[in-house]
Structure formats: C-alpha cells, structure tokens
Amino acid sequence: MxxxxxxxxxxxxxxxxxxxxxxxxxxxxxxxxxxMTNAISAVTILGGILLFSVETxxxxxxxxxxxxxxxxxxxxGGFSITDRMLKMFHKKEPPxx
Amino acid sequence: xxxxxIIQPIYLISAILFILSLLWMGHPSTARRxxxxxxxxxxxxxxxxxxxxxMNYTWIAIPVVIGCVLGVPxxxxxxxxxxQRTALSHAFGGLAAGLVxxxxxxxxxxxxxxxxxxxxxxxxxxxxxxxxxxxxxxxxAAGKLMEWIPTRPITYKGQxxxxxxxxxxxxxxxVLLVIFPTWWFLFPIIILLAxxxxxxxxxxxxxxxxxxxxxxxxSYAGLSAVAMGFVLDNKLLIAAGALDGSSxxxxxxxxxxxxxxxxxxVLFGAFGQVQASSGxxxxxxxxxxxxxxxxxxxxxxxxxxxxxxxGMAVAQAQHRVRELFDELGREGVDVKFAIHPxxxxxxxxxxxxxxxxxxxxxxxxxxxxxxxxxPETDVALIIGxxxxxxxxxxxxxxxxxxGMPIIDADKAKTxxxxxxxxxxGFAGIENELFYGDNTLMLFGDAKAMLTGIVQALKE
Numbered sequence: 092m093x094x095x096x097x098x099x100x101x102x103x104x105x106x107x108x109x110x111x112x113x114x115x116x117x118x119x120x121x122x123x124x125x126x127m128t129n130a131i132s133a134v135t136i137l138g139g140i141l142l143f144s145v146e147t148x149x150x151x152x153x154x155x156x157x158x159x160x161x162x163x164x165x166x167x168g169g170f171s172i173t174d175r176m177l178k179m180f181h182k183k184e185p186p187x188x
Numbered sequence: 189x190x191x192x193x194i195i196q197p198i199y200l201i202s203a204i205l206f207i208l209s210l211l212w213m214g215h216p217s218t219a220r221r222x223x224x225x226x227x228x229x230x231x232x233x234x235x236x237x238x239x240x241x242x243m244n245y246t247w248i249a250i251p252v253v254i255g256c257v258l259g260v261p262x263x264x265x266x267x268x269x270x271x272q273r274t275a276l277s278h279a280f281g282g283l284a285a286g287l288v289x290x291x292x293x294x295x296x297x298x299x300x301x302x303x304x305x306x307x308x309x310x311x312x313x314x315x316x317x318x319x320x321x322x323x324x325x326x327x328x329a330a331g332k333l334m335e336w337i338p339t340r341p342i343t344y345k346g347q348x349x350x351x352x353x354x355x356x357x358x359x360x361x362x363v364l365l366v367i368f369p370t371w372w373f374l375f376p377i378i379i380l381l382a383x384x385x386x387x388x389x390x391x392x393x394x395x396x397x398x399x400x401x402x403x404x405x406x407s408y409a410g411l412s413a414v415a416m417g418f419v420l421d422n423k424l425l426i427a428a429g430a431l432d433g434s435s436x437x438x439x440x441x442x443x444x445x446x447x448x449x450x451x452x453x454v455l456f457g458a459f460g461q462v463q464a465s466s467g468x469x470x471x472x473x474x475x476x477x478x479x480x481x482x483x484x485x486x487x488x489x490x491x492x493x494x495x496x497x498x499g500m501a502v503a504q505a506q507h508r509v510r511e512l513f514d515e516l517g518r519e520g521v522d523v524k525f526a527i528h529p530x531x532x533x534x535x536x537x538x539x540x541x542x543x544x545x546x547x548x549x550x551x552x553x554x555x556x557x558x559x560x561x562x563p564e565t566d567v568a569l570i571i572g573x574x575x576x577x578x579x580x581x582x583x584x585x586x587x588x589x590x591g592m593p594i595i596d597a598d599k600a601k602t603x604x605x606x607x608x609x610x611x612x613g614f615a616g617i618e619n620e621l622f623y624g625d626n627t628l629m630l631f632g633d634a635k636a637m638l639t640g641i642v643q644a645l646k647e
Contacts, residue, residue, distance in 0.1 A: 094421065095307065097423070098417070098418055098423060101423045101426045101427055101430075102414055102417075102426050102427075102430050103430075104427075105203075105207075105426065105427040105428075105429075105431055105434075106430040106431075106434045108207055108431070109210065109430060109431040109432075109433070109434030109438075110434045112207070112210040112213075112214065112431075113210065113434060113435045113438045113439070114438060116213055116214050117214070117216075118442075118527070118529055118535070118536055118539070118554060119536060119539035119543075119554075120213060120214075120215075120216060120219060120536060121439060121535035121539075122270060122274075122535060122537055122539065122540045123213070123219060123536070123540070124213055124435065124439070124535075125274060125402070125403065125406055125435075125439065125534065125535060125536075126270070126274055126277075127209070127213060127222070127223060127226055128210075128406060128410065128431065128432045128435040128436065129277045129278060129281065129406060129409070129432075130226060130230070131206060131209070131226060131229075131230070131410075131428050131431060131432050132281050132406070132409045132410045132413050132432040133230075133281055133284070134230065134233055134413055134424065134425055134428040134429065135284050135285045135288060135413045135425070135429075136234060136284070137234070137420075137424065137425055138284075138285070138288035138289075138416045138420060138422075138425065139248075139251075139284065139287075139288050140234065140237050140238065140243070140248055141240065141420055141422070142291055142292070142295070143243055143247050144240040144241065144242045144243050144244075145242065145295065146299070147291070147295060148294075148298065150294075151291045151294060151295055152247055154287045154288075154291040155247070155287070155288065155291050156250065156251040157284075157287055158251075158283075158284040158285075158287040158288045158291070159248060159251040159252060159255065159284075160251035160252070160254045160255040160258075161255065161280040161283055161284040161287075162255065162281065162284040163251065163252045163254075163255025163256055164255040164256075164258050164259040164262070164277075165255075165259070165277050165281050165284075166230055166255075166259070167255065167259035167260060168259035168260070168262050168263045168273075168277060169263075169277060170226060170227050170230075171259075171260065171263040172263040172270070172273065173223050173226075174223045175263065176267065176270070176543070176544075177216070177219045177220045177223065178220070179540070179543040179544050179546070180219070180543045180549050181543070181546060181548055181549065182216070182217075182548055182550055
C-alpha cells in the first residue's frame with residue numbers, strides 16, 4: 092500500500108513538473124518538443140527489457156522483442172529528428188548566405 | 189548486495205535528466221542541450237534496467253539493433269513530412285506499450301507465483317487500452333496526413349453514441365477482469381475493442397484538427413507508459429510517462445484554445461460538416477493580380493507580413509518564401525512572418541518549415557504580437573492559409589469558426605492571397621477576405637507564384 096502511495100506521488104509530482112515546464116515552451120518549439128516527448132515516451136522500452144529478466148514462453152519473447160524494437164525505433168528516431176530540427180533554428184542570419 | 193541500491197540511484201539520475209531536458213527545451217538557445225540530456229537520461233534508464241538479474245542480453249540486443257537501424261532513416265524525412273512521422277511514432281509507441289502489457293498479462297497467467305493483484309490488473313487494462321487505441325488511432329492520423337485516407341471528416345448517424353459505447357464496453361470488460369481475474373477470455377476482447385475504438389475515434393476528425401489530435405495521442409502514449417510503470421512497480425516509467433502525458437495534454441489544450449473550441453467539440457464535433465451560409469457571397473467578385481503586380485506593390489511597401497498556412501507545406505514552398513524574404517530585404521522592406529498556433533498539421537509546424545528555410549526565428553511573430561501591428565502594415569501576403577485569416581471568425585455568429593482567434597490580415601493596406609482556385613478551404617467555409625476591397629488574389633501554385641514574384645523583383 093505504501094508503495095502504491097509512493098507511485099501515485101511520483102506520478103502527480105512528475106505531471107505537475109511537466110505541466111510547469113511545458114507551459115514555458117514557446118510555440119515555435121512545439122514541433123521539436125513533441126518529437127522529443129515522443130522519444131521520452133519510448134521509455135516503455137524498459138517494460139520490454141524487463142520481460143527478459145523472467146522465464147517466458149517463445150511467444151512472449153517475440154512480443155517483448157517486437158516491443159523493444161518499436162521503442163528503440165522511437166528513441167533513435169525521436170531524438171535524432173528533434174536535434175535535426177533544432178539545428179535549423181537560427182536567431183541571426185547564417186553567415187553563409 | 190541489493191541490486192536496487194545500484195538501479196534506483198541510476199533511475200533517479202535519469203528522471204532528473206528527463207526533467208532538465210524539458211526545462212532546456214524552453215528556449216531555442218538551450219534546446220539542443222535538452223536533447224542531449226534526454227539521450228543521456230534514456231541511456232541511463234536502459235543501462236540501469238540491464239542490471240536486473242537474469243537478463244537475457246541476446247534477446248534484448250537484437251531488437252534494439254533492428255529498431256535503431258530502421259529508426260535512423262525515418263528521422264531523415266523531409267520536414268514537411270514531420271507530422272505524419274510523428275503520428276507513426278506515436279503508433280509504434282502505443283503498440284510497444286500494448287504488446288508489453290499483453291505479454292505481462294499472459295506471463296501472469298502462465299506462472300502461478302507471478303499472479304497479479306486487482307490493482308495491477310486494472311493498471312494493465314489501462315495500459316493495453318491506451319496503448320492499442322493509440323496504435324490504431326495514430327495509424328489513422330498518419331494515413332489522413334499522408335492523404336491515403338480521405339482527410340475530410342467521415343460521419344454517420346449515431347457515431348458518437350457508438351464510439352462511446354464501444355469504449356464503455358472495453359472499460360466494463362476491464363472492471364469485470366479485475367473482479368473475476370479468471371475470466372481470461374475478456375483480455376483479447378479488451379484489446380480488440382481498444383483497436384477498434386482507436387480507428388473510430390479518428391474517422392470523424394478532419395485534417396485541420398490534426399494538431400490537437402496528434403498532441404492528444406502523444407498524451408495517451410505517455411499515459412500508457414505510466415500505467416505500465418504501475419504494473420511493473422517502476423517509478424522511472426511513471427515519471428517519464430507522466431512528463432509526456434502532461435506535455436501532450438497541454439499542447440492539445442493550447443491547440444483547442446487557438447481554435448476557440450472545446451475538447452469534446454474537436455473529438456466529437458466533426459468540424460467541417462457544417463455548411464456555412466454561402467448564398468449571399470456567391471454573387472461577389474474577386475480581384476486577381478499577377479506576380480508582376482504583386483512584386484511592384486511589395487517592393488514599394490515599407491512593411492510586409494507573410495502569413496503561411498498548410499498550403500505552403502503542401503507546395504513545399506518554404507525555400508521560395510526564403511528567396512522572397514531575401515529579395516524584399518534587399519530592397520529595404522521590413523518582412524515579418526505571422527504564425528497562427530494551428531497553422532499546419534501539428535503544433536509549431538510552420539516554425540519548423542521556415543527554420544528549415546533558414547529564416548531567423550526572431551522574424552516569426554506569434555498571432556497576439558503581430559495583430560496590433562496589422563493596421564500599420566502595408567502588405568499582408570497569405571500563402572496557403574485560409575481559416576486562420578477568415579474575418580468571419582470575428583463577427584459572423586453563424587460561421588462554424590466564429591470566436592476563433594485569427595490573424596487580422598484584412599486590416600493590412602493591401603492583402604495578397606496565393607491560392608490555387610476559389611474552392612473554399614479545408615473546413616469548407618467561405619472566406620469573405622477574398623472579396624475584400626483591398627484584397628488581390630494571386631491564383632496559382634504557391635511555389636510557381638512565389639518564383640514569379642521573386643523573378644519580377646529581380647528585374
């Protein structure tokens with residue numbers, strides 16, 4: 092029960108911190124923000140990994156492996172496209188042009 | 189030694205870094221540091237988890253490599269395709285959460301000592317419902333964004349009642365499963381209902397509402413990670429999932445506000461079905477102009493405000509816009525961009541496209557800031573935007589977009605509208621701006637028209 096309260100507190104605190112931080116993000120960064128939080132939500136990869144710390148059937152292993160592949164896809168893809176977009180944000184004229 | 193003494197501190201560091209990554213995302217100058225913090229946080233999360241005893245590393249390494257190899261090319265898509273890529277990632281994220289949930293459930297069925305408590309079953313049901321509905325919902329959204337599926341809202345009688353009862357049945361089945369854990373046959377039914385609900389939820393939503401929907405699906409993906417955390421007793425999953433969940437929620441609220449619409453209206457309103465009263469408007473005539481006329485008027489102007497919309501993205505015209513920006517700048521014209529929060533197909537879409545074309549971000553002005561300047565503006569140039577500049581939103585109570593904040597393009601001394609034809613915009617609403625006394629229509633493809641204007645300016 093105590094653990095449940097702790098988990099609920101972690102959820103509430105993170106939600107509030109997220110709310111405060113995201114409200115500060117200017118609209119011009121909303122697209123990179125979304126692709127980054129998309130990468131962060133791929134933290135579900137942990138769930139897939141944890142499936143391999145216990146005895147499972149082959150079918151469960153395949154489901155878990157598929158989940159890991161999908162989440163890894165989002166981690167790599169999400170962070171790299173975010174960085175790619177952010178590289179393009181310049182305040183001043185780039186010297187080359 | 190208790191392995192938790194290693195794992196939990198690593199998780200704590202990871203959670204702090206995730207929070208810092210969002211903090212740094214708050215400003216363009218620190219945003220890339222934010223991405224770096226996010227990557228380190230994720231590596232720490234994965235690394236810490238690998239300390240769990242009994243890990244089968246081969247089974248983990250192979251899918252990680254496959255995911256990474258496929259993930260890199262899909263991060264290289266053109267920026268006009270970012271909305272559909274994001275929707276596709278949400279689909280993958282939802283599916284991953286759903287699959288882990290299904291696997292966990294059958295694992296608990298197979299091993300007696302691993303049986304789940306009622307609370308854990310409830311969390312598991314929430315995880316698979318959110319995961320699988322995010323999966324099909326996001327696939328539908330991606331399909332609409334790629335125009336593989338008609339982007340117009342598809343409605344039929346009793347649609348909302350059917351969708352809600354479908355979700356109701358899924359939730360009821362979940363409650364029953366908590367009360368009667370031996371009724372294992374309910375589990376696949378819940379999955380099927382969630383998959384169907386995801387599809388039906390997106391069918392009535394039109395392309396113009398995609399910014400809200402993508403943000404909402406982002407939130408669901410995060411919340412399914414939270415539910416997974418409750419099932420697995422993993423506080424890092426809860427923390428990171430909650431950050432994502434609140435982010436998606438805030439973005440969708442911002443999008444709703446920018447359209448002066450409620451959540452329920454976006455999800456169940458089937459925007460665009462309403463036909464505005466167009467009888468009186470049809471008689472009016474529009475004035476059209478050529479690229480040369482536009483070039484002449486703009487080069488004589490002191491200030492030009494460019495208002496981009498989804499049409500600029502479709503025509504991939506952002507680089508031509510950049511040339512126009514350069515050319516007018518050379519002639520001493522002050523050029524700014526007015527960005528409506530819901531212009532495009534995802535939050536911030538226009539900013540990213542213009543950043544790609546290397547337009548300095550301090551030239552991109554938000555709606556509230558630019559509107560007071562519009563009456564002093566010599567020329568407003570509208571490229572592929574429609575509803576976000578429709579003055580009917582200010583005064584016509586019968587218009588479906590009445591009350592939506594708009595960019596006051598009509599207040600500029602001269603208004604140019606680049607548009608393919610006189611067909612009404614996405615929402616099917618007549619736009620009286622096109623008939624204004626100070627409005628000149630530039631009919632044609634946005635890219636070709638802009639090329640023509642730049643050409644004329646150079647001569």
